[in-house]
Amino acid sequence: MRRSPAGLYSPREGGDLRATERLLPLHQAHQSLLPQRQHVGGGGDPRRVPGTQRLPPQRDNQRAHLQWPAPASRCPLLQEEQGEILAPNSSTFSCMAKALPDLRRGRQLHALSVTSGLGSDVFVCNSLVGMYAKCDSLSDGVQLFERMPQQDVVSWNSIISAYANRGLHQEALLKVREMVGHGVLRPDQVTLASALTACSSTETVREAHGYIVRSDLQSCSTVQNALISAYGRCGEIRQAGLIFRSSVLLDGVSWNALISCYARNSLFEESFRLLQEMGARGLRADVITYSGIISSLAQAGRPKEAVGVLRQLLSAGLAPDAIATASVLPAVADLRWAGHCREIHGVSFRRGTGSDRRVANALVSAYGKCGMVGGAWHIFETMEGKDVISWSSMVAGFGQNGHCREALELFSRMIMAEVELNPITITSVLAACAGVSGLRQGREVHHWAAKRGLDEQTFVGSALIDMYAKCGRIRDARKVFDQMPEKNLVTWNAMIGGYAFHGLGEEALEIFRGMEEPDEVSFIAALSACSHGACMERFHVSPREGHYACMVDILGRSGRLERAMELVRTLPMEPSAAVWGSLLGACRIHCNLDLGIFSGAQIIGHGGDQGGSGYYVMVSNMLAEFGRWREVESTRQLMSERGVKKGAGCSWIEVNKQVHSFVAKDREQHPEWGSLFRLLVFLSEQMKCM
Structure with missing residues (x-):
């Protein structure tokens, strides 16, 4: 894979000396706002501000290293101040609001602006609204906006974009209508671009389009590009193409918008055709162009093609930015390509994009899905400015890898940190509750979710x-199933799977018959609950590997091992470990040693470990039951040679509102294992006397 040179981003140069001078006494007077750090970087005069002249003589004794404008991770570092204290102005507070890294310091800055007499300044309030939105405290931003004595167009744009960026599209559009209804201020091109980002239906896009025409803003390139993207999101490809072709000034953003429009609607051939046409017209595709295609391919379930487009991007001599990196990581995670995940992590770290929150969140999720929960935890713990996606991804990563207790503990930390939860968070923590049978915690989460709708x-x-x-x-x-106002396939499959889990085949079939269009998962769940598979022909569903594995399991458990073996031989695809594993389990139930050895050999006899330790243990236990101890020893030796380790058994119990876990051969893990062991010995002695 071709690598672009490291050091993609370099610090911005230049700055405002007057704003810098005002920041120095502000920091001295309120040291708690910014973390103190030592100057790093070796040589050079720490009194110099990059891109500015030497500070005036009266400020020569100040020791500071400023980079202006300062990114969130590098706030101004000021240590000494002597002489006259200068009063900060609105520009000072605006610059500080953009540089602050977290909500706590942002609230301190807000309080300082009020005590400085600038709490009602429009310029300051607009910056603070943006700061609250950036720090994921939209409620504080909305409260500040509502209390502003005077609002300008920037004020409205700040709150509208804050709603739109958080995915609260209805609220964003309501604010736009409220702004228009007041009749004092008219939406500008920034307002309309944000409004179009929030439009999620064809009707709302057309309504906004009509207002744009009446306001004579349809010739603005920013608005045109936003219209193309908005129509594309709603599937109105023809309308998006008409706007594109009617544009007088087509720039790279216009081409990117239409290419992304086609890709989002799974018309990838058209996207690649436009990509070639773009090059033929002398316009070079940039990272944004490729990023849109990568993201759409990943969301369409075509991860290998998404990775292929990333290779094209690198071959074109481009360096992936934060968006491209965050777009390709879900595809890598779906493929479970742990090595690629590490490689992308390393490249993003060297190029300076690893600290971007979007990339960090995607890495946490990708590492979790690839089974590297340690890597996910390292990124999560070291990243600054965690948002709800960061927390939710880590909770999900713990749950996906069987660390349900850690997932619940992290969720408790999330509540303590006052992070605004979203449906993804609730879904992840409920899965963790299910993993440890934590009914009490699950009910608490249910009640919490119900209160918030x-x-x-x-x-x-x-x-x-x-x-x-x-x-x-x-x-x-x-009861939850019956009370849900809307149900999708996941809902129906969850209910069928629940009945199957409890062995209630008739009830599972009752739910199955109520489905209009079952999918493959529906049939697998239904087949797991009963032995009636004739309904598949009725819905014209092509059987997949999972369906055959269920049928082999059903036939085998009912004692029809020859029929199950015949089904395996006639499969239209190569039988997987799941299919042979179903037959192996049935052979153990019905004590068919010969067929069991044959089935086990198909899984582990050809050098594969696709079933993990479970199939090895099943074969070993079956051989032991028949007294075949040599073969037992050979199987255990094979496990050792291949590095296959049997997972330790673990059980959970809830006592006094706390879930306790017990791991086999690891008594020291529980803090009270000594007293528990003594009680166990006492009970054992009592049982012997009975």
């Missing part, structure tokens, strides 16, 4: 059904 979200409801079913409360699961 999140339980009506389809995916939250589906996670609740799964949680209650796995915690042994199938009636509660059915």
Whole structure:
């Protein structure tokens, strides 16, 4: 893979000396706002501000290293101040609001602006609204906006873009309508671009388009590009193409918008055709062009092609930016390519994009899906400015890798940190509750979600059904199912799977018959609950590997091992470990040693470890039951040679509102293992006397 040179980003040069001078006494008077650090970088005069002249003589004794404008991770570092204290002005507060890295310091700055008499300044308030939105405290930003005695167009743009960036599209559009309704200020091109970002239906896009025409802003390139993107999101490809072709001034953003429009609607051939046409017209595709295609391919379930486009980007001599990196990581995670994940992490770190929150969040999620929860945790702990996506990705990573207790503990930290939760967070923590049968915690999360109306979200409801079913409360699961206003395939499959988990085949079939268009997962869940598979032909579903594995399991458990073996031989694809594993389990139940050895050999006899330690242990236990100790020793030796380790058994119990876990051969893990062991010995002695 071709590598671009490191050092993609360099610090911005230049600055405002007057603003810098005002920042120096502000920091001295309020040291708690910014963290103190030692000057790093070796040589050079720490009194110099990059891109400015030497500070005046009266400030020569100040020791500071300023980089202006300062990024969030490098706030001005000031240590000494003597002489006259200068009063900060609105420009000072605006610059500080852009540089502050977290909500706590932002609130301190807000309080300082009020005590300085600038709490009602429009310029300061606009910057603070943007700061609150950046720090994921939209409620504080909205409260400040509503209390402003005077608002200008920038004020409205700040709050509208804050809503749109958080995905609160209805609220963003309501603010636009409120702005228009006041009749004092007219939306400008920035307002309309933000409004179009919030439009999620064809009707709202057309409404905004009509207002743009009436306001004579349709010739503005920013608005035109936003219209192309908005129509593309709604699937109105023809309308997006008309706007593109009617544009007088087509720039790279226009081409990117239309290419992304085609890619988003899975018309990837058209996207690549436009990419070639763009080059033929002398316009060079940039990183944004490729990023849109990568993101769309990843979301369309075509991860290998997404990685292929990234290779094209590198071959074109371009360096992936934060958006391209964050777009390709989900594709790498879907492929479970741990090596690629590490490589992308290393490259992003060297190029300076690793600290970008979007990249960090994508890395946390990718590492979690690839089974490297340690790497995910390292990134999560070291990243600055965590948002709800950061926390949710880490909670999900713990749950996906069986660390359910850690997921619940992190969720508690999330609540303590006052992070605004979203449906993804609730879904992830409910899965963790299901993993440890934490009924009490699951109910608490349910009540918390219900108070905020999140339980009506389809995916939250589906996670609740799964949680209650796995915690042994199938009636509660059915109650949630019946009360859901809207159901999707995940909801129906969760309810069928819940009944199957409890061995209630008739109830599972009842739910299955109520589905209009079952998918592959629906059939797998139904086949797991019963032995009736004739319904597949009715819905014209092509059987997949999972369906065949279920049928082999059904036939085998019912004692029809010859019929199950015949089905395996006639499969239209190569039988997987799941298929042979189903037959192996049935052979152990019905004591068919010969067929069991044959099935086990298909899984582990050809050098594969696709089934993990479970199949090795199953074969070994089956041989032991028949007294074949030599073969048992050979199987264990094979496990050792291949580095396959049997996972330690673990169980959970909830006592006094706390979940306790017990791991086999690791008694020291529990803080009270000594007293527990003594009690166990006492009970054992009592049982012997009975």
